[in-house]
Amino acid sequence: MSSTGFSGLRAFARRASLGIRPENIGIMRTSLYKHSSSSQQTQFIDLFRFHLRAFSSENVNFDNYTNNHLSALDLYKLCVAEKDIRIDPAQELVAKKLSKLQKQLNVYDRALKAYKEKLISWGKVKSEKIKQAKMRQDMNGKSGEHLLPVEVEEKIEKEAEIETWKELEKPLKPLVPRGMYIYGNVGTGKTVLMDMFFQTTTIGLKRRFHFHEFMIEVHRRIHEWKLERIRTKGRDLHIDLSSEADAIVQVARMVAAESTLLAFDEFVVTDCADALMMKKFFDELFSQGTVVVATSNTRPDDLYLQGLNRHYFLPFIDTLKHFCKPHDMDTEFDYRLEKAKGLKCLAKQRYIFPLGKQTEEKMEEIFSEVTDYELVEPKTIKVAFGRTLKVERVTGRAAMFDFQELCGGKLPAFGPADFQAVCDNFDTIFVQNVPILGEENHDEARRFVTFIDQVYDRRRNLYISAATSFEDLCTKSVCDPDGAQLLSVKELNMAMKRMSSRLAEMQNPSWTE
Secondary structure: OOHHHHHHHHHHHHHHOOOOOHHHHOOOOOOOOOOOOHHHHHHHHHHHHHHHOOOOOOOOOHHHHOOOOOOHHHHHHHHHHOOOOOOOHHHHHHHHHHHHHHHHHHHHHHHHHHHHHHHHHHHHHHHHHHHHHHHHHOOOOOOOOOOOOHHHHHHHHHHHHHHHHHHOOOOOOOOOOOEEEEEOOOOOOHHHHHHHHHHHOOOOOEEEEEHHHHHHHHHHHHHHHHHHHHHHHOOOOOOOOOHHHOHHHHHHHHHHHHOOEEEEEOOOOOOHHHHHHHHHHHHHHHHOOOEEEEEEOOOHHHOOOOOOOHHHHHHHHHHHHHHEEEEEOOOOOOHHHHHHOOOHHHHHHHEEOOOOHHHHHHHHHHHHHHOOOOOOEEEEEEOHHHOEEEEEEEEOOEEEEEHHHHHOOOOOOOOHHHHHHHHHHOOEEEEEEEOOEOHHHHHHHHHHHHHHHHHHHHOOEEEEEEOOOOOOOEOOOOOOOOOOOOOOHHHHHHHHHHHHHHHHHHOOOOOOO
């Protein structure tokens, strides 16, 4: 593409201010830096406009972003040079470490492909040796058609492996690079840096998830694997402890086969079912050679703090720290809140407070305007695991919820899978009557935090009516009625702080452009 053509494309991108949704980041397979088509250039431009929106004060010089050898550190330095973000030593250090990991990943990816090819060849030779050995047994005169005793099968396989070793050396697994676990205060740029790393990493098998979404997918695949096993083999009449019959191990192997690199945003563990399975799942995932890079607001040693049966979870922390080097961002500056300063008048258009008749009428007015006064009616949407969810007020791709309907104590209460379904089905979401979140409603507070994480990650258009401003929406400490710590007070307080920061960023007029 010519320089003139690219400049025209850049001008178009600036005028249109097109955004790419976060759920598409993990599945983009087009080259970000090659000039093969205008659509690829547009995706590249829009992607980094998405990344820098929270920090950008000036237009980006996109001509600098067309080099196909950029690392995460290169891109970070270009953004600083263009004054799209301010220099931050803590961020620069993380960018350096991620760039070093990128180089290791490139070498590892090539070695892993060669290893798998050699392993297939080795396996074919071994299979042929086993077949020949079984034919020689010929116990019933039906070469290869009879069933051999287990001990004979094991002996044949062992001997075949030894013979194969003599003929063809078994390939050795390449050394797996150590990933990173980046943690620190909210709004410090962890997600931006990880996404820069993810998009400039050139290996093919890579996926990016919000951690809540990843665990939903894992549970769904485990459920499907069990159903398929019952359908094909029937129910076991005895307990089978082999790895072949272990759904967690098998799904971990499937995920590993699909992903050399997994990038997780907002790594946090609050669910008991997740906590109890993570050691086995990630042990298998890491043993298969998958590299993990994660961001979190929680120190690894504080994960699942005060959680039920936490002693079963503790070994996972050691595993995580072994395969992912912990790194503290060590900065208290919240760029989202800084960017939100001066946007108070704009914030009132999407975040309306305090609660009252006037606020209620304003929300109804905005809802009608956004939906062009179309007919409002109920709609049933699909949720994971074959469940459905009825939404009472829907118009096209817009929906209206009351806070109690979305996050209240009704049974069954909404969870991550429900919030994911809501964000998948609706581009514009209204939430009315959000109360101050604190000691009296800590369960609702946690659900609302999860909901905001989903909305933020998918970049949905959100309108809220609340009891007070987003800065004051959460009380400083959250405890249960008996004064005991929740799971975990520190984690929940940090999550609520992150929520306020993200609500602040959503007030930026460029949020949905």
